Amino acid sequence: MAKKPRRFAIVIDSKKCINCKACNVACRAQNNVPLAHSRNWMNEETRGTFPKLLAAFEPEQCHHCEHPACVRVCPTGASYQRPDGIVAINDSDCVGCRYCVIACPYDARFFREDRGVVEKCDLCARRIDRGEVPACVETCPGKVRTFGDSNDANGQVAQLLATRQYRVKKAEAGTGPQLYYLL
Amino acid sequence: MKSIEWGYLIINYLFLGGLSAGLFFVSAVATFLHNGDGRHQRIARWGALLAPWPVALGSLLLIFDLGNWYRFYKLFLHFRWISPMSIGSWLLMLFTLLALAYAYSWLNDGERASLLAHVPQRLTALRTCLRDLSGHRRTLAALGLPLAVGVGIYTGVLLGAVQSRPFWNTNLVAQLFLFSALSTGCAGLMFAFAFSRQPMAAAELRMLYLLDICFLTLEFFVVLPYLVHSQLSVEAVRQSMHLILGGPFTFVFWVFFLWFGLLLPLGIEVGEVMPALLSKSGLHARKWLVGATAVLILSGGFLLRYVFVFAGQMSAFK
Numbered sequence: 001m002a003k004k005p006r007r008f009a010i011v012i013d014s015k016k017c018i019n020c021k022a023c024n025v026a027c028r029a030q031n032n033v034p035l036a037h038s039r040n041w042m043n044e045e046t047r048g049t050f051p052k053l054l055a056a057f058e059p060e061q062c063h064h065c066e067h068p069a070c071v072r073v074c075p076t077g078a079s080y081q082r083p084d085g086i087v088a089i090n091d092s093d094c095v096g097c098r099y100c101v102i103a104c105p106y107d108a109r110f111f112r113e114d115r116g117v118v119e120k121c122d123l124c125a126r127r128i129d130r131g132e133v134p135a136c137v138e139t140c141p142g143k144v145r146t147f148g149d150s151n152d153a154n155g156q157v158a159q160l161l162a163t164r165q166y167r168v169k170k171a172e173a174g175t176g177p178q179l180y181y182l183l
Numbered sequence: 184m185k186s187i188e189w190g191y192l193i194i195n196y197l198f199l200g201g202l203s204a205g206l207f208f209v210s211a212v213a214t215f216l217h218n219g220d221g222r223h224q225r226i227a228r229w230g231a232l233l234a235p236w237p238v239a240l241g242s243l244l245l246i247f248d249l250g251n252w253y254r255f256y257k258l259f260l261h262f263r264w265i266s267p268m269s270i271g272s273w274l275l276m277l278f279t280l281l282a283l284a285y286a287y288s289w290l291n292d293g294e295r296a297s298l299l300a301h302v303p304q305r306l307t308a309l310r311t312c313l314r315d316l317s318g319h320r321r322t323l324a325a326l327g328l329p330l331a332v333g334v335g336i337y338t339g340v341l342l343g344a345v346q347s348r349p350f351w352n353t354n355l356v357a358q359l360f361l362f363s364a365l366s367t368g369c370a371g372l373m374f375a376f377a378f379s380r381q382p383m384a385a386a387e388l389r390m391l392y393l394l395d396i397c398f399l400t401l402e403f404f405v406v407l408p409y410l411v412h413s414q415l416s417v418e419a420v421r422q423s424m425h426l427i428l429g430g431p432f433t434f435v436f437w438v439f440f441l442w443f444g445l446l447l448p449l450g451i452e453v454g455e456v457m458p459a460l461l462s463k464s465g466l467h468a469r470k471w472l473v474g475a476t477a478v479l480i481l482s483g484g485f486l487l488r489y490v491f492v493f494a495g496q497m498s499a500f501k
Contacts, residue, residue, distance in 0.1 A: 069347055072266065076257045076260070094250070101188050102189065103348075111188060173500050
């Protein structure tokens, strides 16, 4: 049987997250992200009243969708999807129309005013091409993120998705997100 | 917090693009309906002469809205049929060029000679192009008509094709923007006639009123199902409708767009044209009323785009 192509995904175990924001700092340092914007961010939720309350932290970034709306709407083809599923931007073709920023259901893209182009998480594609993992995955002290090839049946991602219950965000938007949150 | 990416430059462009599409459409209809007898020649000529400029200005606004405006040429190095913006860029360029040729075809001999006098002798290629095109008006109108409809409708498709914004994500937005565009085209001509020194012929006014009654009625019967359907749709759409049903755009949408920008001018036009149609009497052209109606319709067209551009960007799946 022919081997399936690589399909990168991230599985997130939010319950392990302590909101230290090391992932955010690592991403900023790795990708030179200006302070006004973030390629990954933290959703914080508090419920209940003291002393019965809950504080939940949930890291988020580009979902590297199966059918990315941002890629579909891009007029120049600057936004593209690699064969391994990574959704990235070819800087030199981006005209800065921001249609993709509006089209993304996860608000994962931002317009970088100083360069006049749109930026987003590209799963640290250059690191991946060197055989490394994304900076946010490597730096996380709680091992919240698990990165890997979801088509590799023996890989960690496929194993987690096969054995644990999970959810994806805004599935109703129909873009086929590849950021999996363990329940 | 969702950032607002498209602001007033885009709103103005959507309005100006629609206005040009409408002007061209009305002019082309007048060219087809009354070729030869000259009864509606002024509508055809003024529509043709006015049509290229709003879209040209709008395209400039669009280019200056880009993060890297000098890269705009890259839009024309690719054609991506799945991207409404790519289709729109090509439509805009083709329509503007055709509208310019169509406007040129409506110049009379004196105007053409005076234009030619400003072209340097060494630009022989351009001078050869500037020959009499008045015999090709109908052909240019026929070629431009689908492009005008395309420009009018694509602005709505641009918004409607965004699946992540529930306020926009319906095919009705495309139709709404098209009929609004055609109606602002009528209003643009009404405005021009009302403020010109020449007297206004009853037949001209009747044609503009009748066309605009059709467009405004169609627009109203798109707004209505848009509102009704939203309440019968999924939760995200119902929630997004709060923006115009109690939220920040409620007053602008219901009072300024729907009432003052659509129903009131529709009422004025029906009130003016119906007695003339029923009694076969002539239509009394009251310039101040024509001008006021045109201003209401143009404001309504602008506010429709204002509400949709901002509210759509604020809507999202929760």
